[in-house]
Amino acid sequence: MKAAVLNSIPGHLEIEEVEIGSPGPREVLISTKAAGLCHSDLHFMEGKYPHPCPAVLGHESAGVVEAVGSMVQYVQPGDHVITCLSAFCGHCSQCTDGHLSLCENKGTELVRGKDEAPRLSRSGEPVNQFLHLSSFAEQMLIHEQALVKIDKDMPLDKAALIGCGVTTGLGAVFRTAQVSPGQTTAIIGCGGIGLSAVQGARIAGANKVIAIDMVESKLELAQAMGATHVINASETDAVEAVKELTGGGVHHSFEAVGAKTTAEQAFQMLRNGGQATVIGMIPVGTTVELHGVELLYEKKLTGSNMGSNQFRTDMPRFIDMYMSGRLKLDEMVSKTIALEDINEGFEDMKSGNVARSVIAF
Ligand SMILES: [Zn+2]
Ligand SMILES: [Zn+2]
Numbered sequence: 031m032k033a034a035v036l037n038s039i040p041g042h043l044e045i046e047e048v049e050i051g052s053p054g055p056r057e058v059l060i061s062t063k064a065a066g067l068c069h070s071d072l073h074f075m076e077g078k079y080p081h082p083c084p085a086v087l088g089h090e091s092a093g094v095v096e097a098v099g100s101m102v103q104y105v106q107p108g109d110h111v112i113t114c115l116s117a118f119c120g121h122c123s124q125c126t127d128g129h130l131s132l133c134e135n136k137g138t139e140l141v142r143g144k145d146e147a148p149r150l151s152r153s154g155e156p157v158n159q160f161l162h163l164s165s166f167a168e169q170m171l172i173h174e175q176a177l178v179k180i181d182k183d184m185p186l187d188k189a190a191l192i193g194c195g196v197t198t199g200l201g202a203v204f205r206t207a208q209v210s211p212g213q214t215t216a217i218i219g220c221g222g223i224g225l226s227a228v229q230g231a232r233i234a235g236a237n238k239v240i241a242i243d244m245v246e247s248k249l250e251l252a253q254a255m256g257a258t259h260v261i262n263a264s265e266t267d268a269v270e271a272v273k274e275l276t277g278g279g280v281h282h283s284f285e286a287v288g289a290k291t292t293a294e295q296a297f298q299m300l301r302n303g304g305q306a307t308v309i310g311m312i313p314v315g316t317t318v319e320l321h322g323v324e325l326l327y328e329k330k331l332t333g334s335n336m337g338s339n340q341f342r343t344d345m346p347r348f349i350d351m352y353m354s355g356r357l358k359l360d361e362m363v364s365k366t367i368a369l370e371d372i373n374e375g376f377e378d379m380k381s382g383n384v385a386r387s388v389i390a391f
Pocket of ligand 2 (some may be wrong): 100118119120121122123124132133134135136192
């Protein structure tokens with residue numbers, strides 16, 4: 031099959047022939063139909079996060095089941111699925127406590143062992159699978175607990191977005207922060223994840239949904255997604271502007287950039303008792319600083335991993351929200367591209383002008 035391979039870090043992706051195995055007892059072979067380009071892929075390509083090479087990147091996808099292993103009962107060939115990097119074992123203490131996205135056995139039970147044939151290979155040499163998925167490829171071979179079965183009426187290119195960005199953004203609002211109706215919110219960064227958080231805040235019934243970015247076109251998109259106010263941080267001090275709009279600070283802020291400054295701003299724009307939720311991937315080795323005295327006012331800073339999801343519950347709900355018109359996904363796809371155009375897709379992302387590029391297979 032054709033796949034986009036990362037051979038060195040930092041580096042570009044190269045379209046190559048990669049061999050894919052056949053399903054083990056609990057594995058599923060999927061024909062990839064759509065894969066979104068997520069900022070996290072770029073973080074790994076740029077070396078802000080470590081990963082062994084060669085690797086097939088991609089982790090936001092939807093497709094159709096081609097074949098299943100001998101023990102798989104949940105899906106069968108022909109089923110439509112969304113993949114999720116939050117593969118869960120179902121029996122560790124995090125899973126049984128309801129925190130599936132924090133599963134402790136991700137790296138052991140849900141991948142193939144060292145003495146087993148690799149899922150992906152090239153001329154007999156193993157190719158690393160990325161985040162249990164490797165979606166930038168014509169096919170995926172994944173653990174059955176890294177996917178959710180979905181309704182066949184759902185368009186697969188929109189479904190793919192739910193595989194990472196949408197679930198991360200909505201989940202941060204619904205599950206991590208648990209925003210209540212009437213509360214005030216601010217979202218820093220209006221890429222795919224930030225726009226999903228904006229939509230989450232609207233759907234949760236927040237009274238103020240303040241979107242912050244430095245690109246005017248993204249702020250316009252945020253308004254279309256439900257932002258009640260926008261702040262262009264290239265012109266204004268975002269913290270001061272949020273405090274002014276809310277009479278002292280927000281109940282909930284969300285950081286969807288992944289940087290020290292914006293994480294600190296998210297904390298600084300809180301009202302007393304407020305909570306800042308950092309969704310973005312802050313580069314390894316970066317520290318975030320805050321004034322200790324602020325803790326006296328019960329302000330909280332927390333992280334959110336993939337929207338604290340329970341994806342087999344959450345993703346079908348998000349599809350219903352899309353089908354009923356409350357969740358906007360069509361507007362989030364700014365470009366549909368071919369696998370061969372993947373590097374240009376990432377260049378577009380770096381320029382900051384697109385919300386989401388999606389590869390159609
Ligand atoms: Zn992602
Ligand atoms: Zn687990």
